[in-house]
Amino acid sequence: MATSFSGHIGVLVLATLLLLSTENAGGAAQGTQHVVGDDHGWDLSSNVPAWSMNRIFRVGDNIWFAYSAAEESILELQTKEEFESCDLSNPIQMYTYGLDKVKLDEQGTRYFVSGKPNQCRKGLKLHVEVMPSAQPGERARPVSANLFKALAPESSDSIYCRASYLLLALIIFVFIPYLS
Numbered sequence: 001m002a003t004s005f006s007g008h009i010g011v012l013v014l015a016t017l018l019l020l021s022t023e024n025a026g027g028a029a030q031g032t033q034h035v036v037g038d039d040h041g042w043d044l045s046s047n048v049p050a051w052s053m054n055r056i057f058r059v060g061d062n063i064w065f066a067y068s069a070a071e072e073s074i075l076e077l078q079t080k081e082e083f084e085s086c087d088l089s090n091p092i093q094m095y096t097y098g099l100d101k102v103k104l105d106e107q108g109t110r111y112f113v114s115g116k117p118n119q120c121r122k123g124l125k126l127h128v129e130v131m132p133s134a135q136p137g138e139r140a141r142p143v144s145a146n147l148f149k150a151l152a153p154e155s156s157d158s159i160y161c162r163a164s165y166l167l168l169a170l171i172i173f174v175f176i177p178y179l180s
Contacts, residue, residue, distance in 0.1 A: 031058065031059075031060035031061040031062060031104075031133075031134075032057075032058065032061045032062075033061070033062050033064060034055065034057065034061060034062065034063045034064065035064045035066065036048060036051065036052075036063060036064065036065050036066070036126060037051055037066075038051060041065070041066035041067055042065045042066060042067040042072065042074065042114075042124070043067065043124070044119065044122055044123065044124050047123075048123070048124060048125065048126050049123060049125070049126075049127075052126055052127070052128070056131060057104055057128050057129065057130050057131065058104065058130065058131050058132065058133050058134055059104055059105065059106060059107055059130060059131070059132055059133040060104065060105075060133045060134075061103075061104045061130075062101050062102065062103050062104065063101070063102045063104065063112075063126075063128065064099070064100070064101050064102075065095060065099070065100045065102070065112075066098070066099050067098055068098060069096055069097060069098030070098075072114060072115065072116065072119070073094060073095060073096045073114075073115030073116075074094070074095040074096075074100065074112055074113070074114065074115060075088055075091035075093070075094055075095075075112070075113050075114075075115050076091060076092050076093035076094075076095075076102075076110065076111065076112050077090075077091055077092065077111040077112075077113060078090065078092050078111070079111070080109070080111070082111070083111035083113060083125060083127060086113060086117055086120035086121050086125070088113065088115065088117055088120065094115070096115075104128070104130045106130065107130050107131065107132055108129075108130055109127070109128070109129055109130070110127075110128040110130060111125070111126075111127055111128075112125060112126040112127075112128070113125040113126075
């Protein structure tokens with residue numbers, strides 16, 4: 001129970017930090033911050049394949065994976081065959097931190113799967129087609145919109161709102177070690 005709770009706290013912390021860091025940012029130069037699974041994070045309950053279905057991933061974007069490091073890891077695989085069969089024997093990258101940022105720095109296909117074969121076979125995996133970076137006339141969304149529906153304040157112009165998010169993030173970081 002505490003692990004699941006701390007996993008959701010980690011996603012909340014990530015969402016808060018992304019909100020603070022992108023609040024004054026704009027334009028296509030920054031790229032989009034994609035939090036895999038939105039508020040559920042990297043978890044079977046978030047239905048990662050459905051989450052990614054209508055998203056456009058571009059060069060310069062970042063993908064964030066939030067999960068319980070004690071219970072999960074993420075592997076990046078080289079081929080479609082490895083991805084489809086959940087062959088975890090030859091990963092090109094392993095993520096184990098619990099809050100991992102993956103920069104999409106070139107066009108092409110990327111394959112991410114759960115480090116647990118059973119979870120991978122149940123569908124905890126992500127196939128990403130990275131498109132060219134946004135053109136100068138295009139405006140990129142700096143943060144996944146659904147992520148902040150519950151977190152966004154009515155008026156983001158208030159300095160007190162920004163300070164309250166910062167205070168919330170600080171409190172969460174201080175108390176996370178005690179939740180485990």
